[in-house]
Amino acid sequence: MALKPTLVGACIGAAVTGGVAWLWSWVFRRTPSTDGEVEDRVLFFPAVGQAPCQSVLRATQCRRLNCTHGHSPDHPLAVLLDALRETQHTLDIAIYTFSYMFIKEEVLAAQRRGAHVRVLVDLEQVSAGGCAVAELFKAGILVRQGPEDFYLHHKFAIIDGKTLVNGSLNWSRAGVMGNHENVLISSRPHLVNAFQEEFDRMWEMFDPSKR
Ligand SMILES: [Zn+2]
16 A cells, blocks of 8 residues: 555654754763763752752661651752762862852762862852861862952862863852752863863962962
8 A cells, every 4th residue: 555645754754853853962962971971961959849868968878767858869969969979080179159068078078089189269258157168178188269359259160070060059058958050060071171271270370389
């Protein structure tokens, strides 16, 4: 039986459209790679739904009966902490405000695992209440402060020179729990490399021995 030309045309059209859609998604949305890289993730804060359980944030099992907090590993804060937890070799951080306990714990844990951690922070924010940077410094993490006349207003981190975490989010409780913020996690080399070059440039610029 011969198929009607209109039906054949519709099928071809659907196939072409599907192919283009697949190609579009292949080009513009990374699929998870097999060499340890993470795929691009876009996170928005505050998250909708339940506040996350501390077990999710610390990647442990919740042992509380009738725990009323959220346990989804896709909570944006859990995803952000997971990315930091992947650190093996280097962790470079340029951040305006750094006071959030769970992120501080992950940075300290990265250093304990042997990672080389560098933190660039705003000069004024170091003396703000609750700033985590003094504790990082005491733990042996390298810290440098931004300029005196302007803010160091970045909010980014580079993990192992391969993964970029960047967005509007300050690493504070208000940032992760209240403010409307965004974070992009990407392993696209041209993005990671551009931020790494800028971090290295600022690290030299704010070397206290050269001031
Ligand atoms: Zn729980």
